Amino acid sequence: MALQRLTTPYGPPALRALREAVDRLQQGDPLAPVTVLVHSNAVGVAARRWLAANGGIAAAQFVTAFRFAELLGGQALAESGKRPVSTPVVDVAVRQVLAASSGIFQPIAQHQATITALRNTYRDLRHVSVPLRHRLGASGSARAREVVRLCADVHRTLQRDWYDEADLLHSAGRAAASAPCRTVVFLPQRLRPTEQALLDALAHHGEVLLLEGEHRLPAGVGLDVVDASDADEEAREAVRTVVAAVHDGTPLHRIGIVWSRNEPYARLVGEHLHAAGIPWNGRPGIALHERLAARLVLDLLRLDRRGIRRADLFALLAHVPARLADGTLVPRQRWERLSREAGLAGDADWADRLTAFSERTRARGQDHHQRDADAALQLQAFVADLRNQLGEPGAELPWQHWADLGHRFLHRWLGGHRGIATLPTDEFEAYTAVQAALDRLGRLDALAQPVTRVIFAHTLQSELDSAPGRVGRIGVGVHVGPLSFAVGQPFELLVVVGTCEGLLPAPPPPEALLGDADRALTDGALPINADLAAEQHRQLWAALAGTKRAVLLTPRGDLRATALRQPSRWIAELAHGMPTQARSVPSFAAGLADAAFPATLSQHRIRALTHAARSGQPVAEHPVMRSLQPLRLGVAMIAARALPLLTEYDGDLSGLSIDPLGDRPVSPTRLEAWVSCPHGWFMRYVLGLQPVEQPDEQMQITPRDRGTLVHAALDQFHRQVIDGLLPQPGPDGWGAQHLEALLAAFQEQAGQLEQEGATGRAAFWRSEQSRQRYELATWLQHDSVFVAGRHAQVIASEHRFGSGGTPPAVIELPDGTVVRLAGSVDRIDRCDDGTLVVTDHKTGGADSFRDITDTDPTAGGTKLQLPAYAAAAVAFAGAGAIPPVVAEYAFLGKADYKRVTSHIGESAWPKVYDALQHVLDGIRSGVFVARPEKSQFRLSFVPCEYCDPDHLGTAERWTQFERKLADPRVAGLLGEPGDATPAPTGHEETVDG
Ligand code: SF4
CATH class of the missing domain: 3.40.50.300 (P-loop containing nucleotide triphosphate hydrolases)
Structure with a gap:
């Protein structure tokens, strides 16, 4: 008998040709067995249904070539003691062969991409006849020759115990005599030599009709x-x-x-x-390796590729409902917050930094501090346990060990039997598939040496990838x-x-x-x-x-x-x-x-609203709009924001009573913040919102932390002077021992900040420290001139007022309002003539301070620190005649060590009263308009994130602001854009302690 090739156009003619082929082979006996080989099960189902509907079909089996080969040749292979080879088994063999090879692949032998590529090529070559493989091995490129040699070695490693698809097809060919003698091959796609050989063998013992599709332009579609x-x-x-x-x-x-x-x-x-x-x-749209159970095991096994880093751990916890040993869910959000506050980033931070953070937090005393301290230690223990379970990254252990570890992770992290039983169907199926894959890998000890965790994870991933699945x-x-x-x-x-x-x-x-x-x-x-x-x-x-x-x-x-x-x-x-x-x-x-028929309910609604808008109907009146509250509110918000009036959607809270002072003293910077931007003040001080900082993304110390560090170093230095450990400045100002002490203080404070994880990457931090040391040394030279010229002595450092039991600085306004202020004066000096000098150190720029004068220490109502500090210094001086006060900002390197000074005397206070009154009235008015800057190019620094959380700029906000200025209340509070009002400080890179 022979193999007959027939051609047919695809589509209905192909099905009709199949009908004819089956009828021809059955020769009028509808119960005569026929095998129809198809290239996919879906085609088999479709063909069987078509035949059933077009003349009927019986005694026909529709199978893929692989399944047919399994049925025909699988038993012989099983009886020979061989087992079907799986992807991990081939990978193990490939890895072994590559490891033993000294050829051109040796430098990349460990790389998973090499393993995968060689495994795939090996599988392809297995279907190529031996003479052709020899030809490739003899006449191919140097790389091809090496590939053929390696693949032959892989085959030698596997052939004794395992069989693959090519073996199956060969075995089926040998058993062709026992196959049903009537076969139709329906629309085969690319036939590999091993498949062709099977068909030839079938044709040798029976009838084989090969129905090939014609490659022609489709018609009638x-x-x-x-x-x-x-x-x-x-x-x-x-x-x-x-x-x-x-x-x-x-x-x-x-x-x-x-x-x-x-x-x-x-x-x-x-x-x-x-x-x-x-x-x-x-x-399926979601591959097996993307399912929960697979991600859980794979991500955990690979968690410490660069050590256990905060970002990697919390990325894992974000998509896996991890559990503690007692079965309770880990408090992920709390841990995440605490780890950020503790400044954790790298692998080395979990021990010392978390312990130090826990101690600092516990020392703060309140109940919630105790809970945070406990949670920090719980996180530390969790990571230690994880580290213990994972073991050393390079440890080579039996496959069964890693498989058991994977099973343990799955069981505990998915919530034991009860948690696993509640998984959605797709996830549960994926869970069982991952378990089965782990079991298969666990059996590889019979074949391969112990491996590292990384190799186990690669092999598991290959195994999961090799089954694309079906839904x-x-x-x-x-x-x-x-x-x-x-x-x-x-x-x-x-x-x-x-x-x-x-x-x-x-x-x-x-x-x-x-x-x-x-x-x-x-x-x-x-x-x-x-x-x-x-x-x-x-x-x-x-x-x-x-x-x-x-x-x-x-x-x-x-x-x-x-x-x-x-x-x-x-x-x-x-x-x-x-x-x-x-x-x-x-x-x-x-x-x-324009959809003829929308696919979802929300698409239906949007289409209805769009059509209403197109036909000129007021969208707000549409029934869809009236029936859905979120839409109603959304429309109201858009309409309100387009108005030249401040509305409740832009920060108009004038109906509410907001007390600007509260029952505790307020800091002058808090009041200044309202001048800078009422909306920012509302977000920060009424709603209590703070931008989230990610220590892992922090490359350098932040301007705020730099300011804190400089202030802490100066404070430590000045206290040594006040306590007599260092002499007061002499006629020449500060001397060499002062410089030495200041730099030592800086070093101590810098070390402490480093402990807290607030200093960014090590390389940046090293150069930052050099810069800061230089700045402090230069600042001391400049300060020397001032203290010598004034014959000043340092009498207070970081002098607190209005907090921790210290009396506030009090300013009484003309309307009788008593403003109680809290804060900390960086330094107070007393001069020979009794004048007090209060100094506020600034590490940022000086631009917004340029309008400070003796008659207006508030710079047009925007700065309140100097008068507040002056009031605090007078209170510090005690009863008696009120001394003259000089208040000044002392800038560091960024503002070229400039001083901005104001003599706070009688003439200064009216401006201070006006400024304070304006702020208090403004807050009481409830008009919290956003006061953005004009959008401009910035490389990275975003001074305020409330309206710019994505760091894409505030251009839209600015347009809105210009519109809202038409509201007399807004204009009254802020003035016109571009007038003499200084820029909002919320948009400056000016940070001090
Ligand atoms: S981003 Fe600008 S406008 Fe918005 S709150 Fe901050 S300072 Fe105000």
């Missing part, structure tokens, strides 16, 4: 070509197309959505079908998968996404091991790059031939790559051969508005 903005919009439009078709009566199982590339379409199509509640079957039942719901899935299936509607250059045809794959010249030596047994593009072309034609209507979707761009896309060249070929309708989905909004 209604074709729509649609371009959309990007892949996401394509998937959305694909689902809308499906919904519209179903609305017109097309059954779901007669619809397919296929793509040119899994990434990103598998995930996007799955997500949009899920959102629309449409059942589907096919390739749903074939024939139930929309059929979803790569383009090849649709070949041979009949559809009424087929949607193809990703029909663009770069995807269809795809560029040649990056060739790791065998190039085209080497592949050409195998006489077609291994495809060359051009074959792959031709195969895609054939698949597209074949898939379209099987459908009545097709929609080809093209992305105009790729937002991930910010690249423009061109429609596939094959669309033009199709358009020549059949009537084609082209349309465009201009945007996400237009896609929704």
Whole structure:
């Protein structure tokens, strides 16, 4: 007997040809057994259904070539004592062979990419005949020769105990005599030599009809070509197309959505079908290794690649519901906050820094401080336990050890039997698949030496990746998968996404091991790059031939790559051969508005509102709007913000009573903050919101911490002078021993700050310390001149007032309001003539201080520190005649060691009263307008995040602010933009202690 090749067009003619082939083989006996070999199970189901509906079918089995080979040849291999080889087993063999090799791969032998590439090539070569492999090994490139040699070694390692797909096909060929004697091969795709050999063997003992599809332009297909903005919009439009078709009566199982590339379409199509509640079957959007159980084990095994770092641990805890040993969920959010506050970043920080943080926090005394201190220690113990379980990163231990560790992690972190039982179905299935994979890997001890945790994790990942999986039942719901899935299936509607250059045809794959010249030596047994593009072309034609209507979707761009896309060249070929309708989905909004039938409830609502707006109806009156409170509020907010009036959506809280002073003394900087920006003041002091700082992202010490450090060093130095450990400045000011003491104080404080994790990366920190030492030394020289000229003695350092039991500085306003102020004066000096000098040290710029004068120490009502400190110094001096007070800001290097001085005498106080009154009235008015700066280029520093959390600028805020200035209350409080009012300090990089 012989193998007969018949050709048929794809689509309905192919099914009719199958009917004829089956009838011919059965020769009028419908119970005569026939085997139909198909290239996928989905094609088998579709073909069987079609035959059943078109003349009936009995005694026919529809199987893939691999399954058929398993049925036919598997038993013989099993009886010989061999087991089916799995991906991890091949990887182990490849790893061993590479490790023992001294060839060109030796430098990269440990790399997982090398293992993966060699494993895949090995599998391909297993289907190539021995003579052709020899030819490649003898005449190929140096790399190809080495690959053939290594693959032969891998085979020698495995062949005694394991069999693979090629072995199965050979074994099936040997058992062909016992196979059913009637076989139809229905629309085979690329037949590998081993498969061809099996067919030849079958033909030797029985009848084999090979029904090959013809590669020809499909005809009679209604074709729509649609371009959309990007892949996401394509998937959305694909689902809308499906919904519209179903609305017109097309059954779901007669619809397919296929793509040119899994990434990103598998995930996007799955997500949009899920959102629309449409059942589907096919390739899952979420791969097994992306499921909870897989991520949990893989991420934990790899957690300490660069040591256990705070960011990595909390990234893991964010998607895995980790548990403590007693089964309770870890308090992730609290731990995350505490670890940030403790300044943890790297692997070395968990021990000392967390202990120091816990002690500092506990010392603060209140109940919640105790709880935070306990939680910090609990986190420390959790990490220590994790470290203990993971062991040393380089430790080589048995496979079973790592598998057991994976099982333990799964069991404990997923909440034991009870927690696992509550997993959603998909996650539970993934959990059992991961468990099975761990079990398989645990058995590798019989084959391989102990391995490191990293190698175990790589091998587990390969094992999980090797099973792309499937969701749903074939024939139930929309059929979803790569383009090849649709070949041979009949559809009424087929949607193809990703029909663009770069995807269809795809560029040649990056060739790791065998190039085209080497592949050409195998006489077609291994495809060359051009074959792959031709195969895609054939698949597209074949898939379209099987459908009545097709929609080809093209992305105009790729937002991930910010690249423009061109429609596939094959669309033009199709358009020549059949009537084609082209349309465009201009945007996400237009896609929704013009959808024939929206896919989801929210799309329905948006479409209804858009149509109402287009027809001129007031959107706010629409029933959808009236029925949904979030929409109502959203519309009200947009309308209010567009008004030239301050509203409750812009910070108008004038109906509320807000006490600017409260029952405790307030700091002058708190009052200044309102002048800088009322909205920022509201966010910070009324709502209590603070931007979150990430210690891991901190490259350098922040301006705030730098200010704190300099103040702490100066304070330590000045206290030594006050306590007599160092002499007061003499006629020449400060001397060498003072400089030495100041730098020593700086060093001590810097070490403490480093302990707290607030100093950024080590390299930056080293140069920062040099800079600060230089600045302090230079500052001391400048200060020397002042103290010598004034004959001043230091009498107080960081003098606190209004807190910790110290009396506040009190300023009584003309209307009788008593303002009690709290704060800390950096330094108080007494001069020979009794004058007091209060000094505030500044590490930032001096621009916003330039308007300070003797008659206006508030710089136009924006600065309140100097008068407050002057009042505090007078109180410090005690009863008696009120001494004259000189108040000044002493700047460091950033402002060139400048001094801004004000003699706070009688003439100064009216301005101070005015300024304080203005602030108090402003806060009481409840007008918390945002006062942004004009948007400008900034390299990195964002001075205030309340309106600019994404660091993209405040241009929109500025426009809004200009509009709101039309409100007389706002204009009255702030003045016109661009007038003499100084810039808000919230937008300056000016930070002091
Ligand atoms: S970003 Fe600007 S406008 Fe917004 S709160 Fe901060 S300072 Fe005010």
